[in-house]
Each structure stands twice: as structure tokens, then as C-alpha cells.
Amino acid sequence: MSREEQAWLLRFLRARMEGMVRHKPSRLPPLREIPEVWRRAGGVFVTLEVAHRVRGCSGSLYPRLPQRWQEAQRALERALHDPRYRPIRPQELSLVRISVTVVLAIEPIDHIGQLGGAEYGLVLRTQDGHEGVVLPYEGRLPGERLRWAYRKAGVAQSRPAQLYRLRAERFSE
Template sequence: MSSTEPSANAQQQASQLGIPGEHGRLLARLARQAIAHRLETGEAPPVPRNLPEPLQQTRAAFASLHHGEQLRGCMGTLIGRKPLIEQAQESAVEAALADPRFEPVSRAELDRLTLSASVLTDPEQLWVDSEAELLERLRPGEDGLILKDGHRQATFLPAVWAHLPEPQAFIAHLKAKAGLRPDHWSPDMQVARYTSVTFTAEPPLQGAD
């Protein structure tokens, strides 16, 4: 399996999203190239033409950058409003340069970072009256989750389950991300879930310090 090829489970999800593996690997490569273009020229990357149809569909997408296991940037959208290729390119550049949690990525550093492009399904509203009911309906390892209460909102991609496999901890950390107390619940809480498939482009300088 190549470094940009998804796992067997991810391949099944990709099939459900209508994205063949080779198209997903192309998406990840183009997202990485978009960052390099912006860092090298200071200009927005051009949108490639004559791409496979799945990359031209309107889709939501996130892009994340990692140095080993350490997050270096993650940005994206939960609602698809642009062709997937445009959204992936835009999210990748924002993850590198506009994530407020991190300093901008340099061109040299980019060659040491892993890029992951995650394609999302449309969010599904979950009508739940309590955290206990949410825990019953949550699908660990599969669901991305959106919590919103008033002006506070946060999401975790399904990939976060790898670091927070226990459902109560998953929800507690997501609440904290939204600026809510771990035990918080209110009648106004809105919950939605989605699934995603992730394609990864490994850094060309693997093993470099």
C-alpha cells in the first residue's frame, strides 16, 4: 500500500462517497502542491482543470498537517459550497498559514509535514435530549461530531477517535474545544454527526530532523 492510499475501511467509506482511491490520492497530492505554490509565489494556487468528476463535486473538506504525531494545522468546512478540489486546496493553504493556534508553516518545514485531506459527508442532525442519549447513538470510531450551543461550536473529525477512543472523553474534550464545561448540557444544545474518508500525502523528507 502506498503512503497516500487509504486503509481497507477508508476505502469502503471512499466508495460510499463516490471517490475512488486513485482520485483521493490525487486530491491529497494537489492539496500539498497548493501549499507549496502559495509559499513559493505568494499567490493563490491555480485550480487544476480536467480533473476526475468526483473531485469536481461540491463537497465539504478539511486539511490537516502533522509533524509526526503532533498537529501543525487543521482547517476546513463542514458544509460543501465549492468543488472538492477547490475546497481541499483552500483548506490546505489555510491549515498551513491561517490556523490561529500555530505559527505559519515555512516552505522548508512543509517538506517535513504529513498532509491529510478529509472529505466529509453532509452533517446529519441528531435529535437528543441528553448526553446519555447522545452516548447511546454515537458510533465510536466512525462519527465526526458537531456540538453547538448558542454562539459556541466545535467539531471533531472521526480521526480524533484514534486519540480519544472513550466516548465520554471524546464528548468532554469536544465541549472543552467549544469553550463549554465537561458536564455542560442545555435544551438548546444542537448535535450533528458526519463521516469522512481521509487520504494522506507523506512528507518527501521522511526521517529528516
């Protein structure tokens, strides 16, 4: 996606976030104003940071809504209400940095050594449906990311799991 398409989504999410935090909803854009790339289905994550510390993160590997901009809006709404973090206050809005991670592909790998560099994320799935996702650039070492994925899945590291490499494009304000 182009820088203009990235900038459009970041502007949209910024306006939505400010409206939600200030309890003054912003208008949804007319379909004709939405770039084509955001009108396709696909997984997306939204991360909110203040001073390089995560204050909310949510998203989906697979589309649940018909268009990716809708997925991003839903992820933003959930990130703003992420129970793991303190809510963002109106006076903090100018300090919030929005990052978007667009899921491009999920590829099975046989062992953690096949993960690759920090530009790849990790998806861990157990047979009973637990899942842990570590986005690209979260952590550097494959073993560290594997431990985080198990923790996010809420299961012991001794539990057998299928591993997947997550290819994604990430951009930020």
C-alpha cells in the first residue's frame, strides 16, 4: 500500500479515536472517499502507544467484517478499551501514537528456528483452540517471542502447539 493509503487510514483512526475519547463521535467517510486497498477484506491490528509504551492493542488475523477499514475501526475501539491498560484520557490524545499492522500472510513453520527476524510475527495455536499472537517487531529473539506467544495463549510452554510465521506490513503516525 502506498504512503497516501497509509496516511488515509491513520487520519481516519486518529479522528475516530479523538471523537471516542472526547465522547464526540466523528462521521464515517463516504465509501467513495475510502481508498480501494481499505475496501478489501483482511486482518489488521491497531496498537496505541504513549511514550513508547503500549496503552492498547487489538485486532484480528482474519477478517470478520467485509472491509479492512472496518476491521481497523473495530480494532481501535477494542484497543481503547483494552482491560490490560489504563484508559487514554483526553489530555493524552496528542501523545498517542497509532500503529497499524496489516496481515499479509500466515505460513506454517515446523520449529521456532524457522521464524526469521523481528520483521516476522508469530502465531501459536494449540489443538484445543488457544491462540497467542506476537506481532512483528515485538521482541527480537525467537525464543522470547515463543514464550510471549504461550503466555498470550494462556497455556503452559510444555503444551504442544502449531507455529505460524506472520508476515505483515506495519506503519505508524
